[in-house]
Amino acid sequence: MKILLIMDPGILVPPKGYGGHERLVYLFARQYCEMGHDVHILSTEGSHVEGCTMYPFGKEGFPQKEKDVRKAILYAWNFLWKNRNNFDLIHNFGRLLYLLPILNHPVKKIMTYGREISFSNINKSVSLPNKNLVFTGCSHNLIRRNNLKGKWYTVYNAIDFSKYQLQKEFDKSAPLIFLGRLEKIKGCHTAIKIAIETGNALIIAGNISPLPEEQEYFKREIEPYIDGNQITHVGQVNDEQKDYFLQKAKGLLFPIEWNEPFGIVMIEAMACGTPVIAFNRGSVDEVVEEGVTGFKVNTFQEMAHAVSRLSELDRTTCRHYALSKFNAPGIARKYLSLFDNAGKKKIVIVTTGQPAANPRVMKEYEALLYAGYQVKVLYTYSAEWSHHIDKKKFDEGLLDKNDFILAGGSPHNQKLTYFFSRVLYRFFKIAMQLIPISFFKEMAVVRSSLALWVAASKYKADFYIAHYVGALPAAAHAAKKNQVPFAFDAEDYHRGEPVYYANQKKHITYIEDQYLPTASFISGASPLIARAYKNNYPGVPVITVNNVFSRKFVQQPVFRYSGTINLFWFSQNIGPNRGLEIIIEAMNIVDGDLFLYLLGNNKSRDYIQLLLSKSKKPENIKIIEPVVPENVFSIAASFDIGLASEMPLSENRNLCLTNKIFTYLLSGNCIIASDTEAQKMLLDTYQNIGMLYKADDPAELAVQIKKLINNRSLLNEYRQNALDTGYKVLNWETERNILIEAVTTNIQNRPF
DSSP states (O other): OEEEEEOOTTSOSSOSSOOHHHHHHHHHHHHHHHTTOEEEEEEOTTOOOTTSEEEEOSOSOSSOOHHHHHHHHHHHHHHHHHTTTSOSEEEEOSOGGGGGGGTTSSSEEEEEESSOOOHHHHHHHHHSOOSSEEEEESSHHHHHTSOOOSOEEEOOOOBOGGGSOOOOOOOTTOOEEEESOBOGGGTHHHHHHHHHHHTOOEEEEOOBOSSHHHHHHIIIIIGGGOOSSSEEEEESOOHHHHHHHHHHOSEEEEOOSSOOSOOHHHHHHHHTTOOEEEESOTTHHHHOOBTTTEEEESSHHHHHHHHTTGGGSOHHHHHHHHHHHHBHHHHHHHHHTTTOGGGSOEEEEEESSOTTTOHHHHHHHHHHHHTTOEEEEEEOOOOHHHHHHHHHHHHTTSSOGGGEEEOSOOSSSSHHHHHHHHHHHHHHHHHHHHSOOHHHHHHTSSTTHHHHHHHHHHSOOSEEEEESGGGHHHHHHHHHHHTOOEEEEESSOGGGSOOOSTTHHHHHHHHHHHHGGGOSEEEESSHHHHHHHHHHOTTSOEEEOOOOOOGGGOOOOOOOSSSOEEEEEEEEEOOSSSSHHHHHHHHHHHOSSEEEEEEEEOOOHHHHHHHHHHOSOGGGEEEEOOOOGGGHHHHHTTSSEEEEOOOOSSHHHHHOOOHHHHHHHHHTOEEEEEOOHHHHHHHHHSTTSEEEEOTTOHHHHHHHHHHHHHOHHHHHHHHHHHHHHHHHTSSHHHHHHHHHHHHHHHHHTOOO
16 A cells, blocks of 8 residues: 655654654554555654655644745645545645645545644534545544544554663662653652652653743743752663653653543653553543553642552553553554445444433443444433533543444433423333333333334444343344444343333333344343343343442542541432431431431432431431542542441342442541441451441431441441452452453444
């Protein structure tokens, strides 16, 4: 294949010093050559890449003058028009404007962004006639921050790992390192403060910006601390120097103050085995693997604490992980596969919930993206509080609007559709009683069943996953239509849920019996839910994918040895039959300096008032309004004890492990759990994370709370053990591999 790469003039390819994008052009040009392609490069006069044909335009010098920019655009237009039939692929790392003359030409075109994206330019270009034009961004975060049209793919940046050598061990006296331009948004001043706070030496490697305001920043916040002893500035470094300094460092500090699109320095550090401690902004969440290649933190205090944990990480594993994800040959192949429609399999997740109200769907969506699939989520309106959180995330680009499709309307969007969906739902509920045919029964599960059925039929995929029984007919029907497999994710044991209408269990059982015998697999959110479904459908593969959370949410709790004890409980809704009355009675028995914090949607103020009326000290009960799910962890970490007060009033409640119990683990809460069958199994397996009590016995709960009040060392021991268990064992980084393997196996071995 004949490939043309384009880079803006100004910096040579390869660059002498700074030049991130120019370095990438050089890297991928070499990779394309090694893959046997005929590679041509349009770049700054004086550039040279062995094995490639060079077309010089523009002179060295950065930034370019305006008149030189205009000349470069005219030259690129003329060159591309004359050679429009001479290339099979044009990979542009420069200005989008260069592609204007050939937008509608059938030559394949990749427009790659490694910097902030001008959505207005993108939308204008897409509105023009165009063919075979795809866009790439170097991180999901970069793409999602913009309301972009066109075909977009995330393709991460890469490095040449052969230029970086692994240093397997580091001395305790090894320095920290900051590597990057000395601009305020890069956070070098914070790195200096971290080094001073933790008593570590710091190497600062980076060039001083020529901008007056940044030079003033350097003189004011960096230069006064450079003493050549604890804080050393070595200036701008080349590849060999970078490798040297990164190898000798115990960790790279990346305290950015902006949403950096990628940050290649992070993978350069990982290539040497040097872990990264970074503020979790921009692409950091995608680049740093928590507890493997470094730590993602949110505050100065968390970053300082993470420095003390660097010895926990294995430097060999750090390099190997980065190599598997950011190696140049793999990324080059990904670029060349963008026009291969069969190269990227499509998965559709169908759910009757909303993104914020369904953390499990979000975890599976992100896991499958991570595994290289294209993923769509068909969802429906179900909760007002979730709508507002989701809208904010869509507006801020934290969720990709192209990947999430609302079915059945809502009171805010597609109001008429929402109204008719409610009318039809009532019709189906009545009709299934009068004419009990299968279709009526399937559409009468939830309001959105029909809307999901229609929507799923429109989205052709290689695999479908249904969440909740109301989504099961839609996913199964779409899979049958497209002759592909489907799976059912059982977050609950649905036929064993509390009864809300007549013949509910019979109705749910009928729907499951219709479709689950033909499912490729069923995944249960707890071992006992998985066991129950296996008993019902012995011929169907059943796996357990625990309802755990990512290590990226791990918190550093504050351990107290005196003062009040703070209890914490949360759920989507604060309501009856969740064991809250038992908690209040136990607090009355303890009658100590004890506070209870309840987080959730307050659907019934009468119920809250009833709870307060039962308490001897109602002022010690605090209500917290619902928050973005990711924020629950930091809130929980400020409390001592996490309460999992589930009442085994239904078969499902006895078998399930709720989100809260795994949130408590990563938040470092001591867990006090009622003795449902599932929670008893968990705490019997991990005996050092907390205590059990009989679900309907407030006196026994009071005894357990008193033990911890009287023995703060035991309380803190439980908290630390809970944190360790979540971090090392019960986390999404472990569980997601079970799901990915099951999906991949069924796609590869599809019997159709």
